[in-house]
Amino acid sequence: MIRHLIGIITLVLSCAAALQAHAARERQPAAAGTAPSAVFLNPGYSTEPFWVTYSEFMQAAADDLGMQLQVIYGERDAKRLLGNARKLLESPQPPDYLLFVNEEYVGPELLRLFAGSRIKLFSLHSTLTPEQQQIVGGTRERYRNWIGSLVPNDEEAGYLMAKALIAKRAGQPASMLAFSGVRHTPSASLREQGLQRALAEHPEIKLEQLVHGQWARQRAYEQAQQLLQRYPQVRLVWSANDEMAFGAMRAARELGRVPGKDLSFSALNNSEEVLQARISGQLCVLVGGHFTLGGWAMVMLHDYHAGQDFAARGGKDRVAPLFRLLDAKQSARLGKRIKVPGYGLDFRTFSAVYRPRITDYGFSLKPLLQ
Template identity: 30%
Template sequence: MKLTRKLSLRNYVRMTRKVITSALLLSPLMSSQAGAEFTAPSMPIQNIVFLNPGYATEAFWSQMIMAASVTATSLGMTLETVSANRNTDEFLRLGTKIMMRKNPPDLLITTNNHGLAIPILATSDATGVPVMIILNSLTHEQLQDEGMVVGRHAYWLGNVSPNHQQGGHDTMQALIERHQILHGKAEGAVIALVGGQHDEASRLRLRGMQDALRQAPYLYRDRTFQANWSYEDAFRLVDRYVKHQGSTLPLRVVWAASDLMAIAAIDALKVNGLRPGKDVLVAGMGWTDQGINHLRTGELEASAGGDALAAAWSLVLLAALQRGVITSEALGTRYYTMGLATSAAPDSYLDEISMETLALKPMGHWVEKVANLPDSASPFLPLPAYQSSTAKTLGHKPLTSAMEGGKREK
């Protein structure tokens, strides 16, 4: 049985803190400073490690790594990527190993996937290696336990995350508008595909989807499936749903929290003789190359994106912090707008400029402008998409876990 299953997260954090602190006090690195209080690292921060929870070869993570690497170079930083390949135990082991190196990095950038940021922050406390969290901010429950960014964890610099709730809302809104064009206000069933049970990104995207769906009472969310950001899981779940659908209403909409799961749904629908984009409308999130290609064919109706640029944006904010453009208190938690692309205009999100081209632009010129940008802004994405959204203001209220087979109460 895995260690993370044997122990509660709180006990695991305590054990991690104790083991790491003991190891540090016995190591040559700390022998001359035993018992000394940790102090903030000296600037500048140049050597950075990105601890990737996924595979470096996956479309989403490869986009993120490419954008962050080019941005780091343009800012005079070096970026090393270490991937955990979707193994939670390996993720924690690598995080500890990186921060306990003889020559540790000046900064570790990572995510809160599966709620694992807390052990990482405990290791940061013990080693003095600063941490920046991207994509998945701390959950409501974690924030209650851990306090705010500038507080309990001295080396936790902050969070940089896309506005997941707005992205989830806008993709569902696009599906509703397309459904009205094709089917008017005819009743239909909706299924949702979400990621990990404890991922804040998944929860917030689902919440945004729910906010939009409430405006279309003729569409009923019949099931929410936890597909774990996986093509295989999403395909299996949609295929089984279509074959054994219990709803008396026809399936009209599949909303997915990622392009990968949306593409899996498209493939499962086609295997079962349904026409994506006509019989059933599908939306995803991520702006992967495959997702944009499916937008062009019309099989995918909408995709919200910009999340793959979170690491790059965090480096720009870090550079602004180092140059005194913003303070550490001003960094805090930043949610930036996500853009929306639809099948009607699949390239509008970048004015027909590919994400690769955008990611390769030097980002240094944005550093001095950071202080004048609203918190919801990102230099990579246009503001109008966010301003036109009717998504509610972000909050950290807990959501019911999105488990397979969970039904919406009418």
């Protein structure tokens, strides 16, 4: 009897040790001594200012942290992005990590594609919606190699823009037009929710119409040509990104309206053009900061690869409060900082590997505004 109990105890201890060893191996590099490698399936165009800047910030982080990074652009084509993913899966030298965006809701398909792979997946910028996760599960659940997510506070961004835009009316009634992005995509939907929250707090503001400009300047221009004539009483224009704001501004000028005077515009992003528009006053409200998201994700994956699981420092799924309102002075400061090689940052100072006392990463735009 005693021998039998000893045997059971030994078996249990052996299993526990094996599980611990397996967990440790899961957090280790694929090959000891090699730099961790990552691929970012960028959903945007390779000529799109926002997504190019986004990738450049990621590359700056990778360089500082000694990581290998490859960016593959999807050119805003879901089929092309999934094709790029399949090629990557067949590569003789697959990366350690794959970062993907749930643009056009491709997340579940990517998780299925890589279900049997040793590549670890990380959702960036927009993760699977609650409805999608009800079906496929969350990170580290059904798909164990989906290890985490990092997204910006999109709903708050839409809210901040709307509140600041409405404040220009100082409590007086006014009409508004809104330009959202691609219909039903997570970022666009969340920013719309923020807009609606602000409008619910200000019944004196009437939203005449919300249209989906597909994030594109030309489309928003064509839409604004009609809408500004249909609603000549409009004084406020809310836009979910900078490209659509510039398209609407062009239409306004052609109709004899002056941005910053006759019409108050809001926008979101950090392109040099939009920063200058905020500095000049053509743009009354600007929210920015989420172009840094990919760089912070590289910090998290760098630490994970070194055995410092980011789940212990703020959770495996993070909503980073990166969006903030930028006034003219802050826009000028950010514009200068973006032009500095490596953004003037040492990304190692944000890493738990180099700063073990970090208990929560607390990523923000603040380092670039100092």
